Amino acid sequence: MSYCFEIKGLDLFYGEFQALKNINMNIEEGGITAYIGPSGCGKSTLIKTLNRMNDLIEGCKITGEIKLFGEDIYGNMDVNVLRKRVGMVFQKPNPFPMSVYDNIAFGPRTHGTRSKAQLNQIVEESLQKAAIWDEVKDRLHKSALGLSGGQQQRLCIARALAVNPEVLLLDEPTSALDPISTGKIEELLLTLKEKYSIIIVTHNMQQATRISDNTAFFLLGEVIEYGKTEDLFAMPKDKRTEDYITGRFG
Amino acid sequence: MAAITWIGAILTIGILLYIIGFILIKGLPHLKPSLFALEYNSENVSMLPAIITTIIMTIIALIIAVPLGVCAAIYLVEYAKRGNKAVTLIRMTTETLSGIPSIVYGLFGLLFFVTYLGWGYSVLAGAFTMSIMILPLIIRSSEEALRAVPDSFREGSFGLGAGKLRTVAKIVLPTATPGILSGIILAVGRIVGETAALIYTAGTVAQIPVSPMQSARTLAVHMYALSSEGLHTNEAYATAVVLLIVVILINLASTKLAGRFGGKAQG
Numbered sequence: 001m002s003y004c005f006e007i008k009g010l011d012l013f014y015g016e017f018q019a020l021k022n023i024n025m026n027i028e029e030g031g032i033t034a035y036i037g038p039s040g041c042g043k044s045t046l047i048k049t050l051n052r053m054n055d056l057i058e059g060c061k062i063t064g065e066i067k068l069f070g071e072d073i074y075g076n077m078d079v080n081v082l083r084k085r086v087g088m089v090f091q092k093p094n095p096f097p098m099s100v101y102d103n104i105a106f107g108p109r110t111h112g113t114r115s116k117a118q119l120n121q122i123v124e125e126s127l128q129k130a131a132i133w134d135e136v137k138d139r140l141h142k143s144a145l146g147l148s149g150g151q152q153q154r155l156c157i158a159r160a161l162a163v164n165p166e167v168l169l170l171d172e173p174t175s176a177l178d179p180i181s182t183g184k185i186e187e188l189l190l191t192l193k194e195k196y197s198i199i200i201v202t203h204n205m206q207q208a209t210r211i212s213d214n215t216a217f218f219l220l221g222e223v224i225e226y227g228k229t230e231d232l233f234a235m236p237k238d239k240r241t242e243d244y245i246t247g248r249f250g
Numbered sequence: 251m252a253a254i255t256w257i258g259a260i261l262t263i264g265i266l267l268y269i270i271g272f273i274l275i276k277g278l279p280h281l282k283p284s285l286f287a288l289e290y291n292s293e294n295v296s297m298l299p300a301i302i303t304t305i306i307m308t309i310i311a312l313i314i315a316v317p318l319g320v321c322a323a324i325y326l327v328e329y330a331k332r333g334n335k336a337v338t339l340i341r342m343t344t345e346t347l348s349g350i351p352s353i354v355y356g357l358f359g360l361l362f363f364v365t366y367l368g369w370g371y372s373v374l375a376g377a378f379t380m381s382i383m384i385l386p387l388i389i390r391s392s393e394e395a396l397r398a399v400p401d402s403f404r405e406g407s408f409g410l411g412a413g414k415l416r417t418v419a420k421i422v423l424p425t426a427t428p429g430i431l432s433g434i435i436l437a438v439g440r441i442v443g444e445t446a447a448l449i450y451t452a453g454t455v456a457q458i459p460v461s462p463m464q465s466a467r468t469l470a471v472h473m474y475a476l477s478s479e480g481l482h483t484n485e486a487y488a489t490a491v492v493l494l495i496v497v498i499l500i501n502l503a504s505t506k507l508a509g510r511f512g513g514k515a516q517g
Contacts, residue, residue, distance in 0.1 A: 051409065053405065053408065053409065056405075056408065058331065058332060080411040080412070080413055081411065082411075083408065083409055083410065083411040084410070084411035087409070087410070088409040090402060090405060090406065090409070092402060094400070094402035094403060094405065094406045095406075096403055096406060096407070096421055096425075097403070097424075097425050098424075106407070106410060106412070106420070106421075107410040107411065107412075110410060110411060110412045110416055111411060156406070159406075159410065160409070160410070163410055163411060
């Protein structure tokens with residue numbers, strides 16, 4: 001079994017507040033890993049640590065070790081290279097206020113792809129991978145803001161795929177979407193897990209059981225339980241996990 | 251209470267309409283094609299040289315102030331850390347600068363550009379003085395426009411591995427452009443309407459300036475000169491009509507851009 005991320009002894013502070021406490025976790029390469037837990041439990045904080053988006057927050061201090069395929073991401077790694085390798089999709093769809101085409105091409109252009117033919121190919125492939133090509137192929141040069149919320153989120157997934165990442169982080173990607181759009185995105189993730197390692201933060205336990213292979217349950221900045229999704233939901237080892245998944249709190 | 255606010259509203263609009271009507275009635279009959287002759291002389295007080303001077307003055311002042319002001323705003327919004335002392339200082343300075351009466355800028359321009367640097371009464375001295383005068387306006391409107399860009403755009407860009415510079419240049423700045431432009435247009439309005447500071451620095455020569463080192467008068471100064479000389483009051487009113495139309499057009503353009511920006515930022 002090989003791991004995409006190996007996290008060792010990770011502590012994270014926002015000023016005085018400790019948001020993550022001694023996280024140790026190896027994340028399997030390939031497949032979908034779900035992070036569940038009540039609001040403020042640190043699951044989104046952890047996912048943002050994996051591509052160093054927390055660097056942008058003032059007063060955020062991190063100790064411990066995170067390795068991406070054996071390389072320390074807080075060591076010598078260029079943060080822009082890290083974010084190219086570890087793509088991210090956010091809670092609220094955030095397409096740029098530009099055309100569908102330019103949205104997808106932004107990443108490849110950032111990383112030096114200039115050739116028109118190459119860009120055309122990347123745009124089409126990425127949109128196809130994100131299962132939105134048929135819906136937007138006739139309006140590639142119109143503003144992405146005219147798409148529906150679900151389409152915008154799939155566009156954002158396509159945009160993340162366009163830089164050819166190894167890992168895809170999704171921070172509650174369906175929480176702002178209707179059930180039909182949510183279903184489409186879940187289907188999409190199930191096809192994408194063949195090629196990418198996926199980590200998804202979700203509020204929705206049904207979503208975790210439907211799509212994930214492994215699940216981690218967070219509470220107050222700690223990982224309470226982490227294992228195969230079917231085991232965690234069928235036979236939770238920890239009382240707190242059981243209370244949470246049976247809906248006694250959260 | 252309702253009656254008072256109603257009266258207030260009617261009075262405000264009434265005064266505005268009265269001023270516009272007054273200027274149009276007094277000025278329109280005297281707006282003759284001869285007022286747009288290339289040459290100004292004491293028989294035909296043409297305003298065309300003043301219009302051309304206004305355009306030149308505005309362009310030079312914008313070339314100086316816009317890059318400076320927009321860069322300062324980018325620093326304040328994108329680069330400076332929160333609670334940074336320099337930021338507080340810059341913000342305090344711009345606020346103070348924007349409250350200074352324009353004649354003080356004129357006096358400064360006279361002492362510094364005209365006298366100390368030895369530029370004499372010139373378009374260049376006037377344009378530099380104008381650029382200092384509009385700088386706070388440009389900084390503040392650009393700052394607001396940049397702040398209105400949602401952080402989710404920045405996150406999206408960083409998340410794709412784009413650096414700070416690329417994020418600012420390709421995502422933040424284009425999104426903020428309409429807001430920045432509307433601030434620039436307001437600044438143009440201030441230059442077009444300025445007199446005091448320009449009389450001190452650019453002088454009142456009524457010919458088309460051939461070089462920026464020559465003295466020249468803008469449209470507002472031209473109008474002031476005509477009415478204060480007392481010989482061409484009718485032509486002064488005609489000039490006022492042109493000035494009024496220009497300022498109204500400028501404000502319309504600014505409002506339209508700002509509206510477009512507001513709609514865009516919500517997307």
